[in-house]
Amino acid sequence: MFYEEDIIDDILTCPKCKLKYNDPRMLPCGKTYCNHCINLQLNNDKIGFDCDYCMFFHELIPPSSSFPQDKRIEKLLENEQKKISESKLITEFKQLLQSLKNLTEELTSNKSQSPTIINEYCSDIKTSINETTNNLLHEIQNQKEELFNIVSSYEDECFKNINKVDLINNDLSNMAVESDKFQAKWNDYLNNQVVKESEVRDAFESGNEVYKQISNHIDTLKLSQLNNKLVIFEPTKPTNQLIGKIYFENFNQNSIKFENFFKLDLKYRLNLIDRAYYDSIHIFRFSNGDFLFTYQISPFKVKMSLLCDGFFQREYEIVKPVNKFKITINGEKIFFSFTKSLRIFDKSFLILVEKSCDENIDSMAATNDFLYCLTENNYILKYDHDLRLFQKIRINQENVSVQKKLSNLKIYSECIYLCNTNDIVTIDLKNLVESDRLKIKEKKLIFYNGKIVALNSDEDFLALYDLNGKVIKKQSLSKTLSKNLILVESENFEKISFFDFSNYILYY
Known part of the structure; x- marks a missing residue:
């Protein structure tokens, strides 16, 4: 089998010196040689060259001192040189x-x-x-x-x-x-x-x-x-x-083991975030490994940044009075709420749907079919992905034994998890009735492979619970790490990631 590259190489090779043509010259018989390969000879008072190809003596007619250039070969050499130089x-x-x-x-x-x-x-x-x-x-x-x-x-x-x-x-x-x-x-x-x-x-x-x-x-x-x-x-x-x-600052099995994580320094992009907005930083990990960073940079501005393969690929800013913005993801969609408004974006930050609502939203989580929003008045609003209100549930003594205001809503394994003052109430997604109460007081938590990872910044430890609220492991943290650690929510709950706000390091 012949390839174009081999054919070009053969055309550009001098048959005499076997090297690439240098100043190619064409003989009257049509054969081409390098100029330095043409050894002029004197034959019967005539100056010329004995061609190895046609076996004839080609006379050089004065006043020419050499045979004419082969323009075709010169052009091919020029194209080949350009191709290699731009490789x-x-x-x-x-x-x-x-x-x-x-x-x-x-x-x-x-x-x-x-x-x-x-x-x-x-x-x-x-x-x-x-x-x-x-x-x-x-x-x-x-x-x-x-x-x-x-x-x-x-x-x-x-x-x-x-x-x-x-x-x-x-x-x-x-x-x-x-x-x-x-x-x-x-x-x-x-x-x-x-x-x-x-x-x-x-x-x-x-x-x-x-x-x-x-x-x-x-x-x-x-x-x-x-x-x-x-x-x-x-x-x-x-x-x-x-x-x-003595502990290692890591997370492996039931303890933190950071050295088994990839480490990405994001100081070049995130070091301008005011530390006063620490609680407003939300980080999500999509199933394909992309990360969504959402953070407040002023009372009137929120920025969303998409991190792909270690680089921020695109950004989006919301510039208007922002009050307690909340965010979650599902699939390729980003659900965002602020100041009694709801928006759904795709990963290109194109607005797919936008709708106003009657109350401010304190927390939100999404499934493949629905968006669940916890309002400031202890209602759960159930929307489809076109933001059509499907159901409005009042959290009261009839369905959930809650005495005080709820602060956080999570969804995992067909259950809604509502953070109360000193525990977590679980609600069955099908009948929306309380199914269990977990003795977990931490409010900063994520789900990971059938377990609950919770951060206690007041007592400086990271806790690992089973889904029944039983402690598997409590891991002490340094005070600096405890006050600056952000748990990253993973879309499929199979990966665990952390962001150290003190050093702007993402562990994933």
């Missing part, structure tokens, strides 16, 4: 080389700082542990040594990760080899030799593979720089048997 692969490979250079510089800088950072940090932890244990009873002295061993093991693991960075030297050598191969191919082109695009592609893919290996080693180095820090040592009361606990 996307060439541009991408140059960008790859620059990225590798930046990664190498970052690696050199980080590696030199890591030992000092690790030593100082672990030394501070040991000092804190030592000061605490000296104030406790002598009978728990042995447990102090156990805690020391934990920190020492952590320190050893950090240094072990630094040693792993030496593996990058081999990868850099491989990258140098691949770069040389690519440079050789590029030089061939510059020297007018035949270069196939497939060869450039192979060189690019080889370089890209090494780039991934170096990136993995960079992540290993970052592990050694205490990205997964130990929470400051927390002593318990002297009456307890254990003197304290």
Whole structure:
């Protein structure tokens, strides 16, 4: 099978030197050679060239000093040169080389700082542990040594990760080899030799593979720089048997384990949000992995931003008096309420439906068929996705034993969850009658794989409950993290994500 690329290569190759034509000249017989391949000879007082193709002697007629240029071949050479120079692969490979250079510089800088950072940090932890244990009873002295061993093991693991960075030297050598191969191919082109695009592609893919290996080693180095820090040592009361606990700031199984998450720094876009609007930040994760950020930037302005593949793709601003705006998602739709108004957007922020309502909405949640809104007067408004009011339910003693105002509405597994003052009331979606009461007092909560994740910012912990309200795990948080953590609601409840407002880091 012949390909266009092979045919073009054959046409542009000089039959004498077997290289790409350099100043192609056409003989009277129609054969083309490079100008430097045509060796003029003297034959019977005539200057000319013995053609290897037609076996005739072609006389060069004065005053010409060479045979005429082959304009057709010259045009093909010009088009081929333009095609290669504009090749996307060439541009991408140059960008790859620059990225590798930046990664190498970052690696050199980080590696030199890591030992000092690790030593100082672990030394501070040991000092804190030592000061605490000296104030406790002598009978728990042995447990102090156990805690020391934990920190020492952590320190050893950090240094072990630094040693792993030496593996990058081999990868850099491989990258140098691949770069040389690519440079050789590029030089061939510059020297007018035949270069196939497939060869450039192979060189690019080889370089890209090494780039991934170096990136993995960079992540290993970052592990050694205490990205997964130990929470400051927390002593318990002297009456307890254990003197304290050391946690990792993570979420794995039934505890927080952030190092298993992807981490995205959004400081460049979100650092202008006033911290006074912390409670107005709402983040949702669509089933395809996109994130919707909605946040207030002034008393008269709310912004929605769609994050796709790590970049904000589009934004939408609502500029009018905004009072207690609420938002939720379902499928490709975004449901938004503010100042006795309801809107439905698509993910391009095109308004699909808009309608006014009689009351302000305190909370809302959507299913595939309906939108449920909790109003300030303890009504539940049930709309279809065209915002036609389907049902209006008064929450009172007849259907739900609620004494005080409700504050939050969630929907999960055919149940409505209403947050009361000290517990959560569950209502069956089919008959809209109370089915259970859960002893959960936290109001900031999301659902995740059949469990309830709740944030308690007052007591600085994250709790994991089953659907019956039974505590599975309570995880202590640092005060800074507790006051700035935002739980991200996932459309399909199968993913869990967090946003750390103090550092503008999205963990997903």
